[in-house]
Every structure is written in C-alpha cells, then in structure tokens.
Amino acid sequence: MNKNGVENSDSLDLISKTDSYVNLIIVQTNTFTSDLFPSFQDKINNYLSFAKDGPMLENYPELENIAVRITIDMHVPTNEQVLELFQKTKEVLIDFGIEFKWRNLA
Numbered sequence: 198m199n200k201n202g203v204e205n206s207d208s209l210d211l212i213s214k215t216d217s218y219v220n221l222i223i224v225q226t227n228t229f230t231s232d233l234f235p236s237f238q239d240k241i242n243n244y245l246s247f248a249k250d251g252p253m254l255e256n257y258p259e260l261e262n263i264a265v266r267i268t269i270d271m272h273v274p275t276n277e278q279v280l281e282l283f284q285k286t287k288e289v290l291i292d293f294g295i296e297f298k299w300r301n302l303a
Contacts, residue, residue, distance in 0.1 A: 201223070201224040201225070201226060202223065202224060202225045202226060202227055203223065203225060203229065203233050203236045203237040203239075203240045204227060204233065204236055205240075206236050206239035206240040206243055207243060209221065209243075209244070209247060210222055210223050210224045211224060212257075214260065214263065217263075217264060218263065218264050218265065218266040218296070219248075219253070219257075219260050219263050219264070219265050219266070220266050220267075220268055221244045221247065221248065221265065221266070221267045221268070222267075222268045222269075222270055223240060223244070223267070223268070223269040223270065224270050224272070225269055225270065225271050225272060225273060226272045226273065227273065228273050229271065229273055229275065229279055231278055234282060237282065237286075241267065241286060241290070244267050245267075245290070245293060245295065248265045248267075248295060249293065249295075253265075264294075264296065265294070265295045265296070266295065266296040266297070266298065267290065267295060267296070267297050267298075268297075268298050268299065268300060269283070269298075269299045269300070270299075270300050270302050271299060271300065271301050271302060271303060272302050272303055273303050274301075274303045275299075275301060275303075283297070283299045
C-alpha cells in the first residue's frame with residue numbers, strides 16, 4: 198500500500214529546502230477523483246498545522262524565517278475539477294502566508 202498522497206492525510210510525504218522555501222510536498226501517485234477531495238482538504242490542513250502550529254520548527258529549528266510552500270506532485274493525470282480545487286486551495290493558503298503550487302509529472 199502506498200503511504201503517500203492525499204489518501205494518507207496524517208503523513209507528511211516529503212519535505213525539502215531551497216534557498217527561498219521550505220517545500221512540504223504531497224506525492225500523488227494514485228488516481229485523484231472528486232471522491233478524494235475531503236482527504237485532500239485534510240492533508241492540506243495537516244500540512245498547514247505542521248507549518249504554523251509549531252511541529253515544523255520543533256523538528257527543524259533551522260527552518261525558522263523561511264517561507265513555506267506546499268506542493269502537490271501529480272504523477273497521475275488531472276481534470277478540470279482537480280485544477281479548480283488546486284486554484285481555490287492556492288487562494289486560501291495565501292491568506293496564511295503559504296504558497297501552494299502543483300506540478301503535473303504524469
């Protein structure tokens with residue numbers, strides 16, 4: 198069973214750092230349908246909590262004062278509904294000072 202992706206909302210799939218950002222990455226390898234939208238929301242909320250409520254800095258104090266970006270790497274095709282969800286997510290997260298982006302790697 199794959200432990201990555203929105204189906205596993207309690208796990209942090211991947212974290213990386215560049216000079217400009219801390220990247221919290223969702224790795225989506227299973228088909229992403231509207232049935233998974235609630236799980237996606239849970240995963241985003243958990244990533245947001247990780248970044249804003251303390252666990253990130255407790256585990257990685259060197260990341261203090263570095264901007265946070267949540268990225269979903271789509272290893273499966275997307276559709277218009279999914280892209281609309283991503284756009285809405287981007288608009289909401291900006292209010293929390295977090296950038297959201299998606300990459301189509303399918």
